Amino acid sequence: xxxxxxxxxxxxxxxxxxxxxxxxxxxxxxxxxxxxxxxxxxxxxxxxxxxxxxxxxxxxxxxxxxxxxxxxxxxxxxxxxxxxxxxxxxxxxxxxxxxxxxxxxxxxxxxx
Amino acid sequence: xxxxxxxxxxxxxxxxxxxxxxxxxxxxxxxxxxxxxxxxxxxxxxxxxxxxxxxxxxxxxxxxxxxxxxxxxxxxxxxxxxxxxxxxxxxxxxxxxxxxxxxxxxxxxxxxx
Numbered sequence: 553x554x555x556x557x558x559x560x561x562x563x564x565x566x567x568x569x570x571x572x573x574x575x576x577x578x579x580x581x582x583x584x585x586x587x588x589x590x591x592x593x594x595x596x597x598x599x600x601x602x603x604x605x606x607x608x609x610x611x612x613x614x615x616x617x618x619x620x621x622x623x624x625x626x627x628x629x630x631x632x633x634x635x636x637x638x639x640x641x642x643x644x645x646x647x648x649x650x651x652x653x654x655x656x657x658x659x660x661x662x663x664x
Numbered sequence: 665x666x667x668x669x670x671x672x673x674x675x676x677x678x679x680x681x682x683x684x685x686x687x688x689x690x691x692x693x694x695x696x697x698x699x700x701x702x703x704x705x706x707x708x709x710x711x712x713x714x715x716x717x718x719x720x721x722x723x724x725x726x727x728x729x730x731x732x733x734x735x736x737x738x739x740x741x742x743x744x745x746x747x748x749x750x751x752x753x754x755x756x757x758x759x760x761x762x763x764x765x766x767x768x769x770x771x772x773x774x775x776x777x
Contacts, residue, residue: 554699556706582763593752593771594702600765638707642763645712647719649695649760654707 554579556641558655565629565662573624575639583642584615586624589657590635598624598637623635629662636660643644667691669671670755670769684758685740685772687755691766696738698730701752701771713738714760745776750762 555578567570571659575584586598599606601622606613610629615622622639636659640652668777689696697725705734709748712720727749729741738755746747758766 580761583765585765587768593754594666594772595754595768595771597765597767602763640707642765644763645720646715647712649712649719650758650763650766651697651709651712651720652707652756652766653709656706 554581554641554643556582556639556653556655558635558639558658560658561656565632565660565664567629567631567662570625571581571629572626573637575622577620577641581617581641581646583654584622585640585642586613587640588635589638589640631662631664634660634662666767666769668755668757668767668769670772672772673770674773676775676777677742679745682741682743684742685753687738687769689736689757691757691767693702693757693759694735695758696732697756697766698738698740699756701754701755707754723776750774
C-alpha cells in the first residue's frame with residue numbers, strides 16, 4: 553500500500569517562530585488533507601489540497617502532486633498551535649467512497 | 665465543532681463487557697467511517713459505510729461489529745475485547761461519490777481492563 557512519511561517527527565519552537573512540516577507519499581493520490589490533533593484527540597481540518605497552494609491565516613499549505621509531497625507552513629507560531637499535525641492522503645475504494653491513509657505525524661510544541 | 669458527534673467520549677470496560685460507540689453526523693454526508701488510533705501507531709481505517717452499506721472491512725477482528733442504520737448514524741458494537749484494543753476510536757463522514765474531504769468526530773477514548 554501507499555506509504556506516507558512526515559518530517560520532522562518532533563519539533564519545539566519558541567513562540568513567534570516559523571516552521572515547515574513536510575509530508576512525502578509514495579504513489580499518486582486523489583487528494584490530500586492536513587489535520588491538527590488537539591490534546592483531547594479531536595482532528596481539526598486545516599487544508600484539503602490536491603495541488604497548489606492555499607492559505608488560511610497564519611497557516612498555508614502547498615502540494616506538488618507530481619513530486620509526491622506536501623508542505624505545511626506555520627508562521628508566527630503560538631502556544632495554541634501545539635499538538636500533532638497529520639497529513640493524510642485520499643484514495644478511492646473499489647466499493648465506493650474513499651479512505652484516508654495517515655502519516656505518523658509531527659508533534660509540535662510551542663513554548664513561551 | 666465539525667458536525668460529527670461521538671458518544672461516549674470516554675469508556676472503560678472489562679474484557680467480558682459489551683458496549684457500543686455511537687456516531688452521528690449533521691453534514692448531509694452519505695459515507696461514514698471508523699478509524700482507530702493506538703499509541704505509537706498511525707491512524708488506521710477500520711470500516712467504511714456508503715449509503716448504509718458496508719463497503720470496506722480492513723481485516724478487523726469480529727469482536728468489533730459495526731452497524732449503520734441510516735446515513736447519519738454509525739455504531740461500533742464491542743464485545744470480549746482485549747487490553748490491546750485500548751485506543752482512541754474516531755468516526756468520520758464524507759461524500760461517497762467524489763474525493764471530498766472527511767470530517768472527524770471528537771473520538772471515544774476506550775480503555776479495556
